[in-house]
Amino acid sequence: MRITATVNGQTRQADDVWEGESLLYVLRERMGLPGSKNACEQGECGSCTVYMDDQAVCACLVAAGQAEGRSIVTVEGLAMKGASEREMGGELHPVQQAFIEAGAVQCGFCTPGLLVAAHDLLRRVGQPADAEIREALAGNLCRCTGYENILAAVRLAADRWQDRAS
Numbered sequence: 001m002r003i004t005a006t007v008n009g010q011t012r013q014a015d016d017v018w019e020g021e022s023l024l025y026v027l028r029e030r031m032g033l034p035g036s037k038n039a040c041e042q043g044e045c046g047s048c049t050v051y052m053d054d055q056a057v058c059a060c061l062v063a064a065g066q067a068e069g070r071s072i073v074t075v076e077g078l079a080m081k082g083a084s085e086r087e088m089g090g091e092l093h094p095v096q097q098a099f100i101e102a103g104a105v106q107c108g109f110c111t112p113g114l115l116v117a118a119h120d121l122l123r124r125v126g127q128p129a130d131a132e133i134r135e136a137l138a139g140n141l142c143r144c145t146g147y148e149n150i151l152a153a154v155r156l157a158a159d160r161w162q163d164r165a166s
């Protein structure tokens with residue numbers, strides 16, 4: 001079957017998609033967007049988190065056909081051009097930059113999903129408490145960092161994002 005969706009602001013099509021394929025597979029293998037990672041393929045690790053119609057979802061659990069006509073934003077789409085979040089593909093989003101500066105990336109396998117989850121938190125809660133950050137990221141597993149630098153990155157991103165908005 002053919003899948004047509006808006007991906008990172010652009011209309012994209014994938015042909016010959018098998019009904020059992022996941023959205024994650026389509027993004028990575030058919031649309032050339034390898035940012036979202038496939039770590040467990042069971043909805044357990046969060047490394048494949050993307051937005052679908054503005055809801056954060058595990059792309060490995062979304063059947064490709066469910067993405068038909070939807071709007072998908074991947075970690076690649078978080079990057080911003082100028083100040084507008086709608087114009088994607090330019091400079092790094094403050095959340096992405098904060099993860100780099102806080103040393104929240106080691107192997108990087110968990111990072112794309114954490115970035116989308118952190119972005120989803122910070123667009124709703126300007127200055128989340130640590131407990132809110134931990135809860136928001138509870139579905140995203142990291143085997144490397146021990147999470148402290150990830151917490152620091154989200155705090156830094158919250159400050160930067162607020163500064164940018166004010």
Ligand code: FES
Nearest residue numbers: 040041043046060
């Ligand atoms: S790869 Fe989707 S949740 Fe782990």
Ligand code: FES
Nearest residue numbers: 107110142143144
């Ligand atoms: S940085 Fe390696 S799993 Fe998180």
